[in-house]
Amino acid sequence: MMRTIMTSIAALALAGCATTPAPQAPVASADAPDTMQWLYGSGEAAGASIQAWRNIADYAIARSRERRTPQSVTMGIGGKIAGPASCALGESWKPLAVVFDVDETVILNQGYEYWTTVTGNSFSKESWEKWEKTGASYIRPVPGAVTGIRRLREAGITPVFNTNREFSPEGAARAIAAAGLGEAVHRDTLFLRGDDGVNSGDKDGRRALIAERYCVVALAGDNLGDFADVFNDDARTPLERRELAARGDLAQLWGNGWFVLPNPVYGYSLKGTVEQVFPEGTRWSPETVPSDAPAIMNEGN
Numbered sequence: 041m042m043r044t045i046m047t048s049i050a051a052l053a054l055a056g057c058a059t060t061p062a063p064q065a066p067v068a069s070a071d072a073p074d075t076m077q078w079l080y081g082s083g084e085a086a087g088a089s090i091q092a093w094r095n096i097a098d099y100a101i102a103r104s105r106e107r108r109t110p111q112s113v114t115m116g117i118g119g120k121i122a123g124p125a126s127c128a129l130g131e132s133w134k135p136l137a138v139v140f141d142v143d144e145t146v147i148l149n150q151g152y153e154y155w156t157t158v159t160g161n162s163f164s165k166e167s168w169e170k171w172e173k174t175g176a177s178y179i180r181p182v183p184g185a186v187t188g189i190r191r192l193r194e195a196g197i198t199p200v201f202n203t204n205r206e207f208s209p210e211g212a213a214r215a216i217a218a219a220g221l222g223e224a225v226h227r228d229t230l231f232l233r234g235d236d237g238v239n240s241g242d243k244d245g246r247r248a249l250i251a252e253r254y255c256v257v258a259l260a261g262d263n264l265g266d267f268a269d270v271f272n273d274d275a276r277t278p279l280e281r282r283e284l285a286a287r288g289d290l291a292q293l294w295g296n297g298w299f300v301l302p303n304p305v306y307g308y309s310l311k312g313t314v315e316q317v318f319p320e321g322t323r324w325s326p327e328t329v330p331s332d333a334p335a336i337m338n339e340g341n
Contacts, residue, residue, distance in 0.1 A: 072157060075304040080150050086183040088302050093184030096260055096299045097191040100138050103257045104195050109133055112256045113297035114290075116244045116268025121290070127255030135198055137254035139247065141261035142203035142212060144303040146185045147219045151178025153305065163306070169207040176211065181219035182301060189221045197257070198229060200250055202266070204241045206233035228253075242269045262303035267293075271308075278312035279319065 072081065079085050103110060110133055111124040127133040140146050152171045156162065189199050201224050205212045209226040216224045224230035236245030243265055250256060264271035264285055271281055284290065294300065303309070 073305075076153055076157065079144070079303060079305050080148060080153065085302055089182050090184035092260070092299050092301055093182070093188035095295060096138065096258060097188045097195075099295075099297070099299075100136070100192055100197050100258050101195045104136050104197055110136060110255050110257060112251060113258055114293055115247055115251070115256065115259055116270060117248045117251065118244055119269060121268055121270065125251075134253065134255040136196065137198040137200045137250070137256050138192060138258045138260065139200045139202050139250055139254075139256050140259075141263065141266040141301075142201050142205065142216065144182070144262045144305070145260060145266070145301045146182055146189070146201065146221055147179045147215055148182055149175070150180055151175050154178075172205050172208045172211040174211070176214040176218040179215050179219055181221060186220045193222065198254060199224075200254060200256075201230045202243055202246050202250065203231070204233045204243075241265070242272075244269045258297050258299065260299040260301065262301045263307045263309065264300075265308060267298050278316050281308075 071077070110127045112127055114121060114123050116122070127136075143149055149171070152168070152175060155167070155171075161167065192199055199221070201212070201216060203212060209230065209232055212232065213224045213226065213230060216222070216230070226232070227235060231246045231250065233239070233241060236249055238245050247256075259267050261267065264281065271284060276284070285294075
């Protein structure tokens with residue numbers, strides 16, 4: 041009896057010393073958020089990612105086989121859109137590279153998103169710093185990334201990673217390696233926020249550093265800022281941002297040097313009021329007066 045009592049007292053004492061209880065697993069029947077169901081759990085997301093990665097590798101390898109001095113792809117540098125430039129370097133040329141964002145482009149941060157879902161916590165720099173340093177074994181590769189990266193390396197094309205991670209170059213390299221994507225070397229094939237001397241999520245400065253060393257023939261990411269900083273100007277409305285990406289010369293780059301990966305979970309793409317997302321001419325209701333003419337022809341009526 042005394043042994044039982046002492047054991048109980050010891051257990052209570054240990055319990056009292058615990059400062060952070062382990063998070064409880066979510067109820068099996070509870071649904072994950074819609075966006076996470078899609079990105080991390082759906083076959084549709086896997087198919088879209090594999091499709092994008094196949095196109096990335098096909099495009100870059102085709103460029104590497106051209107019998108002429110290669111040119112870099114159009115990209116954001118210095119706050120502007122820089123057009124293609126010759127990659128000549130003496131009698132040869134710079135090594136070919138494809139520049140990738142990291143999070144939700146080459147790896148999926150499923151462990152971190154699981155934690156936010158289970159605990160109800162939102163993103164914070166403190167928790168993200170811990171994730172950067174310790175979360176490598178809880179990530180997964182984006183479907184298609186392992187094969188795509190392997191194909192690029194076999195063709196002599198260097199994958200370069202340009203990420204807004206900022207706390208741990210070692211952690212970022214571990215995550216990339218743990219996903220089966222090979223080695224990433226800080227300030228050579230791996231660039232983090234601040235590596236250009238600016239504490240900003242803008243990537244134009246890092247793209248300039250990469251372009252000094254490599255002939256960048258393609259860019260891939262889940263956010264328009266992975267291609268040019270001008271897209272993420274806070275003064276630009278969601279529809280203005282969409283128009284910039286979807287019309288004119290920039291629209292010709294999608295699938296032709298620029299490759300976007302799906303991410304409905306977080307980022308600059310998730311902005312806009314109902315009025316901004318649904319402008320005049322798109323606001324139907326069952327009480328809408330029928331018309332055979334396009335809405336633009338009914339203005340003023």
